[in-house]
Amino acid sequence: MAGQTDPHISLFSPQEVEFMAEDELVQIVPNMNMEPLNFISGDFGRFVPQIPIEVPLWLAVALKRRGKCTFRPPGWLSVDNLTQILEAERESQSTFQALPFSYVEIARLLFDHARDDIPDMYMVRSLVEDIRDVRLHKLETNLGSFQGTSAVKISNVSAMEVNLVRPFVRRALEAFYKHDKPEADADRDTRSSRQPREANNEPRRPLRQR
Amino acid sequence: MxxxxxxxxxxxxxxxxxxxxxxxxxxxxxxxxxxxxxxxxxxxxxxxxxxxxxxxxxxxxxxxxxxxxxxxxxxxxxxxxxxxxxxxxxxxxxxxxxKFMFHNLKSEEAESRLSEQEKVFAKSCADDLAKHFEESVLLKLPENYQSVLKQSLISEVDDMVPQPHLDTFVVCRSKNFVSLNLYEEGESPETVEMERGDLYFIRYKIVKGAIESGKIDLI
Structure with a gap:
C-alpha cells in the first residue's frame, strides 16, 4: 500500500499529490444526523441536515458517494471567477494568478464525485482545463529565462505544476550552480569532494538521458 | 525529540x-x-x-x-x-x-539522526554488504585495494562511500518571514528574504537549518 516513488524520477507520485489535496477543507451540506467524528486528524461534526459544515475533501467524497451530503463548491470554482483568471493568465506572460495550491486535484475530485453539485459543470471543467494548459505552457516558457543560481522564486505555482517541472529544474539549477561557483571554491571542491562524488552510486546523468 | x-x-x-x-x-x-x-x-x-x-x-x-x-x-x-x-x-x-549506509555510520552526527531500530538495521546492512564485497571481490584484489571504504590505501578520505548530494535543489515554502544566507561563509554575503507562503527552488544547504528548526517546509 505504501508504495514508494523513485526519488530520482519524481519526488511525489500523482497519487501522493492527490492524497495531500484530500486534506483540504470543503463545505458540504449533510442530509443526515451524525454524532461528531473524533478522528486522529481532527474533530468534525456534528452533522445536522441542511446545516453546512467544513470537512476534509476525502471525508466529503466518502459521504457524497453514499448519498449523505451535497457539496458547496468553493468560491473560486465558478464560471465568473475562472473566466477572469483565464483572461489574466493569458494577459501576463510572467506572473501566475493566485489559485489554491491544489486547485487541479480539488477540481478533479469535485468533477469526479460531485458533478451534480457544480453549476455549469461542463463550462467550469473546460475553463479549469484551459487555465491548466495556459499555465503549464507559461511555466515551460518561463523556464528558459531562469535567473539566479541559488534561489529561484516561483510565485503562485501549484502542487501539480511544481511536481511536473521539478526533475528538470533541479538538474538545470544544479548545473548552473556548478558552473557558476567561484574559482577558489571549485578548486577546494576538486581536492576534497570530487572523488567521493565520483564514487557516488547515483545514476550517471548520460545514462539517464532518453 | x-x-x-x-x-x-x-x-x-x-x-x-x-x-x-x-x-x-x-x-x-x-x-x-x-x-x-x-x-x-x-x-x-x-x-x-x-x-x-x-x-x-x-x-x-x-x-x-x-x-x-x-x-x-x-x-x-x-x-x-x-x-x-x-x-x-x-x-x-x-x-x-x-543508500547511504556507510555514510550514516561514519560520524556520530549522522548516526544520531537514526532511531535505535534504524541503527541496528543500518549496522547489519553495512556488515552484510561489507562481508559480501570482501568474499566476492575485495579479498581477491591486491592488498592495497581491499578496503570497502577506500579505493586504495593511498586515498586520504573514504572515497568509496556514497554521500548525499547536498548541493542539490529542493522546493520549499516558508511559514513565516525568514532571511537566509545564500552562500557559505567567506563568500560575498547575499541573503534571500522569504515572506510567509513564498515558494522557492533553492539549494538544499541554504535551507537545511531552517528545515530542522521547523521554519521552512519542503514540498
Whole structure:
C-alpha cells in the first residue's frame, strides 16, 4: 500500500499529490444526523441536515458517494471567477494568478464525485482545463529565462505544476550552480569532494538521458 | 525529540495548534524531499503509534457494539490515511539508510539522526554488504585495494562511500518571514528574504537549518 516513488524520477507520485489535496477543507451540506467524528486528524461534526459544515475533501467524497451530503463548491470554482483568471493568465506572460495550491486535484475530485453539485459543470471543467494548459505552457516558457543560481522564486505555482517541472529544474539549477561557483571554491571542491562524488552510486546523468 | 526541544516559544505556539497528523505529514514530506536523512522524529512517531493503536481498538469496539457501519468505515479511512503517512515516512528513511549506509555510520552526527531500530538495521546492512564485497571481490584484489571504504590505501578520505548530494535543489515554502544566507561563509554575503507562503527552488544547504528548526517546509 505504501508504495514508494523513485526519488530520482519524481519526488511525489500523482497519487501522493492527490492524497495531500484530500486534506483540504470543503463545505458540504449533510442530509443526515451524525454524532461528531473524533478522528486522529481532527474533530468534525456534528452533522445536522441542511446545516453546512467544513470537512476534509476525502471525508466529503466518502459521504457524497453514499448519498449523505451535497457539496458547496468553493468560491473560486465558478464560471465568473475562472473566466477572469483565464483572461489574466493569458494577459501576463510572467506572473501566475493566485489559485489554491491544489486547485487541479480539488477540481478533479469535485468533477469526479460531485458533478451534480457544480453549476455549469461542463463550462467550469473546460475553463479549469484551459487555465491548466495556459499555465503549464507559461511555466515551460518561463523556464528558459531562469535567473539566479541559488534561489529561484516561483510565485503562485501549484502542487501539480511544481511536481511536473521539478526533475528538470533541479538538474538545470544544479548545473548552473556548478558552473557558476567561484574559482577558489571549485578548486577546494576538486581536492576534497570530487572523488567521493565520483564514487557516488547515483545514476550517471548520460545514462539517464532518453 | 531533539528537534522538538530546541524550538523557540513562537514555534511552540504554532506547534500546539497543529495536530500530530499535520506534523507527521510535514515530517513525511520533508523526509521525501530532502537529499539526506533528517533527524528521527522520535516523540512524534511514538504519539502517532499510540493514537493509531487507540483508534484500532476503538474500531473493534464499534464493530462489536453494532455502531453504524458508515461511521465505522469513516474511522477506518481516517486510520488508513494516518497509517499510510507513518509507513511511508519509515520506508523513505529505510531507503535512504540503504543508500547511504556507510555514510550514516561514519560520524556520530549522522548516526544520531537514526532511531535505535534504524541503527541496528543500518549496522547489519553495512556488515552484510561489507562481508559480501570482501568474499566476492575485495579479498581477491591486491592488498592495497581491499578496503570497502577506500579505493586504495593511498586515498586520504573514504572515497568509496556514497554521500548525499547536498548541493542539490529542493522546493520549499516558508511559514513565516525568514532571511537566509545564500552562500557559505567567506563568500560575498547575499541573503534571500522569504515572506510567509513564498515558494522557492533553492539549494538544499541554504535551507537545511531552517528545515530542522521547523521554519521552512519542503514540498
Amino acid at each position: 531533539a528537534s522538538n526541544s530546541d524550538l523557540g516559544s513562537a514555534d511552540f505556539e504554532t506547534l500546539a495548534s497543529t495536530s500530530d497528523v499535520e506534523l507527521l505529514k510535514r515530517a513525511w514530506r520533508n523526509e521525501k524531499a530532502a537529499p539526506e536523512i533528517l533527524p528521527y522524529e522520535a516523540a512524534l512517531i511514538e504519539r502517532a503509534k499510540g493514537q493509531i493503536e487507540l483508534v484500532e481498538e476503538n474500531i473493534e469496539d464499534y464493530v462489536e457494539n453494532g455502531i453504524d457501519p458508515l461511521v465505522v468505515s469513516l474511522y477506518q479511512m481516517d486510520l488508513d490515511r494516518t497509517q499510510f503517512l507513518l509507513r511511508s515516512y519509515l520506508r523513505v528513511r529505510l531507503l535512504k539508510i540503504e
